[in-house]
Amino acid sequence: MLSALARPAGAALRRSFSTSAQNNAKVAVLGASGGIGQPLSLLLKNSPLVSRLTLYDIAHTPGVAADLSHIETRAAVKGYLGPEQLPDSLKGCDVVVIPAGVPRKPGMTRDDLFNTNATIVATLTAACAQHCPEAMICIIANPVNSTIPITAEVFKKRGVYNPNKIFGVTTLDIVRANTFVAELKGLDPARVNVPVIGGHAGKTIIPLISQCTPKVDFPQDELTALIGRIQEAGTEVVKAKAGAGSATLAMAYAGARFVFSLLDAMNGKEGVIECAFVKSQETDCPYFSTPLVLGKNGIEKNLGIGKISSFEEKMIAEATPELKASIKKGEEFVKNMK
Numbered sequence: 036m037l038s039a040l041a042r043p044a045g046a047a048l049r050r051s052f053s054t055s056a057q058n059n060a061k062v063a064v065l066g067a068s069g070g071i072g073q074p075l076s077l078l079l080k081n082s083p084l085v086s087r088l089t090l091y092d093i094a095h096t097p098g099v100a101a102d103l104s105h106i107e108t109r110a111a112v113k114g115y116l117g118p119e120q121l122p123d124s125l126k127g128c129d130v131v132v133i134p135a136g137v138p139r140k141p142g143m144t145r146d147d148l149f150n151t152n153a154t155i156v157a158t159l160t161a162a163c164a165q166h167c168p169e170a171m172i173c174i175i176a177n178p179v180n181s182t183i184p185i186t187a188e189v190f191k192k193r194g195v196y197n198p199n200k201i202f203g204v205t206t207l208d209i210v211r212a213n214t215f216v217a218e219l220k221g222l223d224p225a226r227v228n229v230p231v232i233g234g235h236a237g238k239t240i241i242p243l244i245s246q247c248t249p250k251v252d253f254p255q256d257e258l259t260a261l262i263g264r265i266q267e268a269g270t271e272v273v274k275a276k277a278g279a280g281s282a283t284l285a286m287a288y289a290g291a292r293f294v295f296s297l298l299d300a301m302n303g304k305e306g307v308i309e310c311a312f313v314k315s316q317e318t319d320c321p322y323f324s325t326p327l328v329l330g331k332n333g334i335e336k337n338l339g340i341g342k343i344s345s346f347e348e349k350m351i352a353e354a355t356p357e358l359k360a361s362i363k364k365g366e367e368f369v370k371n372m373k
């Protein structure tokens with residue numbers, strides 16, 4: 036049972052693999068047959084927060100859905116295959132999670148995925164804007180720094196844009212930061228919380244070690260190495276998988292953690308906080324990840340950057356040009372679409 040994965044009561048709210056609250060969330064996974072999509076769908080199927088789980092992909096969804104549907108949990112699972120079935124997979128959804136798209140191979144940056152994934156995300160989010168415009172949209176597909184602006188522009192084109200409901204899922208960066216800090220300090224990772232702000236690629240991933248709870252200190256050389264490892268953790272997995280893709284299992288965990296937090300908040304739980312890459316006025320980047328208080332209607336409050344060290348300020352300054360360029364690239368892509 037997933038309850039075995041649940042964090043101890045009183046542990047940070049962000050770890051809300053909650054199994055207590057009941058609700059009837061209808062969740063769609065687009066790209067459900069992929070390396071992330073399958074384990075993510077398994078975790079969602081295992082949650083009592085989900086009553087209907089629709090699995091959309093351009094391949095294999097009948098099999099994945101048949102398999103998951105035998106699990107003895109309440110979520111009704113149905114598979115949808117190919118573009119003609121996409122609208123039905125979305126109708127009535129409260130939350131849509133999108134891991135559809137190609138992953139990196141060794142030597143590739145996330146931006147190298149742009150050409151393929153921009154079209155996939157634009158197509159899928161256009162269908163969301165049409166068939167479930169009120170749903171929370173959680174984008175996992177990379178490059179997140181561009182796929183969020185793409186999603187926003189697609190929703191604007193349809194006249195249904197709500198910036199409080201569009202999230203770039205950066206949770207894996209927080210999960211990794213928590214794990215690596217815990218390893219170095221001999222702590223229980225479940226009790227470590229490192230906010231990670233900025234974006235989701237290389238140096239735009241900005242872990243705020245100065246805001247870690249519990250408080251931790253590192254000499255500058257160790258701090259630099261730790262931050263470098265968090266920023267390049269995705270590449271660590273891409274290299275280790277040697278051509279077989281990028282992070283899938285830890286990403287499924289992180290995606291499920293984000294969705295469960297969102298569902299808890301939509302269900303009325305207070306004080307649910309997650310970082311995500313969203314429309315933002317916290318810096319001069321129009322999209323930026325910071326800790327967010329989640330609520331019934333998505334982002335309830337942006338908690339901003341808070342007090343940071345001069346080293347972290349420098350990281351933000353160094354990341355800003357790349358982040359702005361990736362955002363612009365996404366916006367231009369939609370503007371140039373027919």
Ligand SMILES: NC(=O)c1ccc[n+]([C@@H]2O[C@H](COP(=O)([O-])OP(=O)(O)OC[C@H]3O[C@@H](n4cnc5c(N)ncnc54)[C@H](O)[C@@H]3O)[C@@H](O)[C@H]2O)c1
Pocket residue numbers: 065066067068069070071072091092093094134135136137138139148152155158159174175176177178179204205206207208235280281282283286
């Ligand atoms: N946000 C993050 O932290 C993070 C972490 C890891 C990976 N990713 C990204 O997630 C994405 C998916 O990674 P993966 O390892 O699951 O890849 P994968 O190739 O294993 O799976 C992708 C799935 O998307 C499907 N797909 C392709 N085009 C589609 C379309 N038009 N409509 C619906 N489905 C479509 C494929 O059939 C496949 O099942 C990649 O872009 C990867 O870079 C993001």
